[in-house]
Ligand SMILES: O=C(CO)[C@@H](O)[C@H](O)COP(=O)(O)O
């Protein structure tokens with residue numbers, strides 16, 4: 636089970652401090668939300684931030700690319716030091732080739748689907764995938780309400796993984812907190828993104844402990 640705090644809710648003026656803080660709290664991944672103002676109605680950061688964070692943390696950099704035609708940027712994120720690069724099925728007509736390109740660039744390849752997108756839309760690329768991300772909110776912003784109806788897709792993709800003998804991780808992203816995390820685990824997820832729940836708190840350590848408790 637892996638926790639992946641999303642720096643979208645961190646203090647951007649003290650980003651290095653906020654990254655080191657969650658690392659010291661014992662999380663496994665760091666989730667970096669890249670938004671282009673086109674695929675989603677918000678602009679956040681780019682590969683320059685990944686490059687700046689790479690030397691200051693040993694955490695696995697889990698980059699969630701919410702950009703149109705993500706294949707344009709694969710080399711940039713590899714050069715910046717991303718470990719996992721996750722791209723949206725909805726953002727490219729060349730999903731298969733893009734996932735191959737991510738692996739060839741030396742990163743783990745992730746594929747992500749929005750709440751309205753069915754698991755069947757990624758069935759032909761699962762063999763090329765190291766991580767499947769099921770969005771549990773509509774992408775674009777932190778702090779939204781968890782959409783429990785998305786969990787049936789977690790179960791569906793976990794079943795396919797078992798039937799086909801694949802070994803990809805299953806990540807959930809959006810509205811994850813101490814209450815929703817157990818249902819995510821029960822559905823079959825093993826990587827949990829949490830942004831506002833961790834960072835918008837007086838004690839992120841207590842929130843991380845509460846998430847771990849929810850996973851027991
Ligand atoms: O990708 C996204 C939003 O598009 C997420 O990674 C959010 O940053 C998660 O934030 P919370 O829902 O945990 O506040």
Ligand SMILES: [Co+2]
Nearest residue numbers: 668699808828
């Ligand atoms: Co995300």
